Amino acid sequence: MSLEALSPDATTQPRGTMADSVYTQLRTAILELRLLPGVGISEAEVARHLGVSRQPVREAFGRLARTGYLRVQPQRRTEVVKISVQEVRNARFIREALEVAVVREACQRDVGELVGRLEANLELQRAAQRTDDRHTFHLEDDEFHRLIAQGAGCGFAWQLIDEQKAQMDRLRFLSLAFGQPAVYEDHVAIFEAIKARDGEAADLAMRTHLGRINDHLVRLRVEFDQYFDDSDAG
The missing domain is CATH 1.20.120.530 (GntR ligand-binding domain-like)
Structure with a gap:
């Protein structure tokens, strides 16, 4: 999984909560196909790359799953849903x-x-x-x-x-x-x-x-x- 589409600096902007910032970054990267359909994505890796705790990433993953962009499966990898x-x-x-x-x-x-x-x-x-x-x-x-x-x-x-x-x-x-x-x-x-x-x-x-x-x-x-x-x- 390439996380080059995500910028650690963006999570420091004073706009909403940290979870909002992570969600916006991930949503934009998925929408613009910088995170490609079918690719695996790790909560831990995203948190580490952005320099945040796993909680805001977990919240963002949940919102993206409800939107239909991510498939979150317990004990299995999370993946960007295909179109x-x-x-x-x-x-x-x-x-x-x-x-x-x-x-x-x-x-x-x-x-x-x-x-x-x-x-x-x-x-x-x-x-x-x-x-x-x-x-x-x-x-x-x-x-x-x-x-x-x-x-x-x-x-x-x-x-x-x-x-x-x-x-x-x-x-x-x-x-x-x-x-x-x-x-x-x-x-x-x-x-x-x-x-x-x-x-x-x-x-x-x-x-x-x-x-x-x-x-x-x-x-x-x-x-x-x-x-x-x-x-x-x-």
Whole structure:
């Protein structure tokens, strides 16, 4: 197991608890595939590498197991869970059902403030795309969708989506190697529909955007077959 993806310095930052810091580091490393699907990971080794006690690492492992990123097995090695094909499909279904409703609701409201926030967000996406900063692009992609939910008065919907998309997030990050331009253009189309308060156009743009994950799944399963778990796929 390589722990180069984890930085001991990050656990010294005064943000939340030590367990929060360890969790954030591990989650980001797994999401961005710096800790690869199927790799073994040791509580003791992580604690030693980060210079922390095992308790915050144990807490972080528990949270990651509940999220679906780790498989913790008593008396056996803990491992990074492979990307579940079925869970990716499930997450796409949930996202589409919720986000289409959310974007339609947004178009029924006063969108002035939301438009300003989305414009600023799109600038950050564009800047990240120019430098191929996939970490920042992924964060701003999520922020774009969160802002729409917030602007629609449906912040709770984004919380539900965020809880369900762990497996999809790794696929999304992999796809940024080739998919950033299309994601950005999709976001622009969604933005323009919201700005015009055109619910039908926003509905179509959101469905088109979220539907791309199906094509990405087909492509990435061929290129990175070893990262995927097809056992539950229909």
